[in-house]
Amino acid sequence: MSLIRDADLVLKPDRRPFAALYSRNIRAVIERGLMATRTSNAAIMISGFVEPVLYLLSMGIGLGALIGTVQGPEGTPISYAAYIAPALLTVSAMNGALYDSTINVFFKMNYGKLYQNMLHTSLGPLDVALGEIFLALLRGFLYATGFTIVMAAMGLITTWWALLMVPASVLIAFGFASIGMGITSYIRTFQQLDWVTFIMLPMFLFSATFYPLDVYPQAIQWLIQVLPLWHGVELLRQLSVGAFGVMTVVHVLYYVLMIGGGMMLTTNRLRALFLK
Amino acid sequence: MIQNPSRPAVIVADQLTKRYGDFTAVDSISFEVPAGESFGLLGPNGAGKSTTMRMIGGVSQRSGGTLSIMGLDPEQQGPEVRAHLGVVPQEDNLDQELKVRDNLIIYGRYFGLPMSYLRPKADELLEFAQLTEKSTARVDDLSGGMKRRLTIARSLINDPRVLLLDEPTTGLDPQARHILWDRLFRLKERGVTLILTTHYMDEAEQLCDRLIVVDQGRIMAEGSPAALIREYSTREVLELRFGADRNAGAADAVAGIGERIEVLPDRLLIYAHDGEAALDAVTARGLTPLTSLVRRSSLEDVFLRLTGRSLIE
Numbered sequence: 001m002s003l004i005r006d007a008d009l010v011l012k013p014d015r016r017p018f019a020a021l022y023s024r025n026i027r028a029v030i031e032r033g034l035m036a037t038r039t040s041n042a043a044i045m046i047s048g049f050v051e052p053v054l055y056l057l058s059m060g061i062g063l064g065a066l067i068g069t070v071q072g073p074e075g076t077p078i079s080y081a082a083y084i085a086p087a088l089l090t091v092s093a094m095n096g097a098l099y100d101s102t103i104n105v106f107f108k109m110n111y112g113k114l115y116q117n118m119l120h121t122s123l124g125p126l127d128v129a130l131g132e133i134f135l136a137l138l139r140g141f142l143y144a145t146g147f148t149i150v151m152a153a154m155g156l157i158t159t160w161w162a163l164l165m166v167p168a169s170v171l172i173a174f175g176f177a178s179i180g181m182g183i184t185s186y187i188r189t190f191q192q193l194d195w196v197t198f199i200m201l202p203m204f205l206f207s208a209t210f211y212p213l214d215v216y217p218q219a220i221q222w223l224i225q226v227l228p229l230w231h232g233v234e235l236l237r238q239l240s241v242g243a244f245g246v247m248t249v250v251h252v253l254y255y256v257l258m259i260g261g262g263m264m265l266t267t268n269r270l271r272a273l274f275l276k
Numbered sequence: 277m278i279q280n281p282s283r284p285a286v287i288v289a290d291q292l293t294k295r296y297g298d299f300t301a302v303d304s305i306s307f308e309v310p311a312g313e314s315f316g317l318l319g320p321n322g323a324g325k326s327t328t329m330r331m332i333g334g335v336s337q338r339s340g341g342t343l344s345i346m347g348l349d350p351e352q353q354g355p356e357v358r359a360h361l362g363v364v365p366q367e368d369n370l371d372q373e374l375k376v377r378d379n380l381i382i383y384g385r386y387f388g389l390p391m392s393y394l395r396p397k398a399d400e401l402l403e404f405a406q407l408t409e410k411s412t413a414r415v416d417d418l419s420g421g422m423k424r425r426l427t428i429a430r431s432l433i434n435d436p437r438v439l440l441l442d443e444p445t446t447g448l449d450p451q452a453r454h455i456l457w458d459r460l461f462r463l464k465e466r467g468v469t470l471i472l473t474t475h476y477m478d479e480a481e482q483l484c485d486r487l488i489v490v491d492q493g494r495i496m497a498e499g500s501p502a503a504l505i506r507e508y509s510t511r512e513v514l515e516l517r518f519g520a521d522r523n524a525g526a527a528d529a530v531a532g533i534g535e536r537i538e539v540l541p542d543r544l545l546i547y548a549h550d551g552e553a554a555l556d557a558v559t560a561r562g563l564t565p566l567t568s569l570v571r572r573s574s575l576e577d578v579f580l581r582l583t584g585r586s587l588i589e
């Protein structure tokens with residue numbers, strides 16, 4: 001260990017963009033996250049995968065037996081299970097991403113004090129936010145892969161295009177995670193987090209998840225088409241059978257804009273979120 | 277006061293202010309810390325010490341004033357400043373999901389340090405913290421003092437040039453405390469600048485070249501421990517115990533003896549140049565304290581004077 005000289009005590013400013021918030025070390029946050037999963041609760045990890053599978057089994061097979069076939073994206077009839085499976089995958093991507101970016105972040109911030117310890121190092125809030133989002137997406141990727149395998153095993157996949165559901169789920173998760181973290185920056189108490197659940201549930205039930213949108217009056221259809229989940233459900237449903245159209249681009253674009261907006265919000269709120 | 281005025285200032289705080297809502301926790305304080313100094317912040321609970329430390333560490337945004345750490349503003353250059361900072365926060369914030377040794381390694385990774393550096397460094401720090409046997413234990417399974425030691429060890433992982441220690445020795449046993457003091461002296465010899473808060477006045481006297489006494493977010497006094505004692509206390513102190521509930525009453529009876537009297541719940545302090553003479557004067561008034569003790573003034577007396585409520589000024 002060498003002697004500290006006066007010259008060592010005059011630091012040069014970092015002139016790169018985001019110097020106040022970012023140290024280009026997302027990797028360390030990810031490394032930490034992976035190391036922590038080794039000791040974390042296996043039940044929670046597995047439940048994220050099992051939940052959509054259980055829905056698929058009960059509703060797809062159970063209700064499917066009553067319903068038979070329904071009209072798929074291209075108008076060709078498909079089994080009810082094949083109809084709802086992409087929707088369930090979308091919902092699971094949304095749930096996982098929102099859980100990780102709201103409740104999980106809120107807890108680590110206020111109770112686990114994890115971010116306090118990260119931010120005493122050269123990490124900046126942007127490193128932490130991006131690292132956490134990456135981990136959430138990695139988890140989403142693994143769940144989506146698992147779910148797609150289950151779909152294949154149940155004979156619900158008939159085209160290679162369906163593999164695109166995996167990256168599309170990650171895109172959807174990214175959209176929700178970036179917005180979720182921005183929302184968390186406004187949250188002060190655990191009770192306020194209940195509002196997040198309160199918004200998620202109706203979206204889950206009404207976004208053409210279990211039946212087509214045209215059962216609703218026009219006004220309600222428009223409302224649902226403004227919300228993000230419907231775009232995700234439709235996107236994955238199209239990919240699952242390889243039926244593309246102009247709307248496919250619109251759905252993808254919706255999420256690209258959502259990610260852009262969400263990341264801008266989150267970046268703007270980083271100080272509020274992490275530096276009190 | 278500054279030992280080596282030719283050395284540059286590592287920390288310059290100018291009218292530094294922190295408000296929470298309409299409550300002012302740190303009220304426009306200004307101070308400078310030259311390179312290599314060990315600088316103390318003393319003050320009663322809630323004085324604003326930790327808040328100040330957090331602003332220096334760049335994890336809390338100030339509401340007013342300016343701050344420069346090694347020439348940079350921690351709010352504008354947080355990552356760059358913190359790369360050379362070691363922080364021991366008042367409350368341990370270890371990573372509960374990681375093992376003891378992994379806590380050190382991952383913390384080092386946050387600084388972007390390579391594993392080849394971190395592995396031997398972590399082992400050396402575990403040795404220093406006397407936690408080598410616990411290296412694969414869960415953090416939750418450590419005792420309070422062990423957690424404290426791990427937090428202190430962790431703060432050294434990046435060989436910091438400036439070390440912020442917020443009540444580092446709270447909860448440490450005497451042996452661990454001396455190990456830490458020894459380490460701090462060695463760091464100081466290397467030229468590390470130390471910023472320290474403590475509620476142990478003996479520790480402040482031992483460790484600090486210079487200190488400020490803060491109360492309600494304002495600086496009450498500033499100077500070396502010896503200078504503060506000279507300025508704010510007498511040479512000696514006579515401590516008298518009259519027994520529970522009788523100390524306050526006895527204060528009236530001893531009025532006029534010495535230069536100043538301080539009434540504490542359990543004893544009376546008479547500040548006098550000559551403690552023995554003061555004791556003689558007390559006895560001459562026919563008072564019989566249960567115990568009496570003459571000692572030299574310490575930083576504790578300065579602290580009581582500046583932040584307590586003295587009966588007779």
Ligand SMILES: Nc1ncnc2c1ncn2[C@@H]1O[C@H](COP(=O)(O)OP(=O)(O)OP(=O)(O)O)[C@@H](O)[C@H]1O
Pocket residue numbers: 276296301319320321322323324325326327328366
């Ligand atoms: N997040 C916060 N929100 C509101 N008030 C706060 C917050 N943090 C600290 N305070 C207030 O600021 C004041 C100073 O707190 P601080 O923790 O700096 O005190 P301290 O000098 O470190 O005290 P102690 O010796 O007890 O550690 C206190 O009155 C405290 O209640």
Ligand SMILES: [Mg+2]
Pocket residue numbers: 325326327366442
């Ligand atoms: Mg404190």
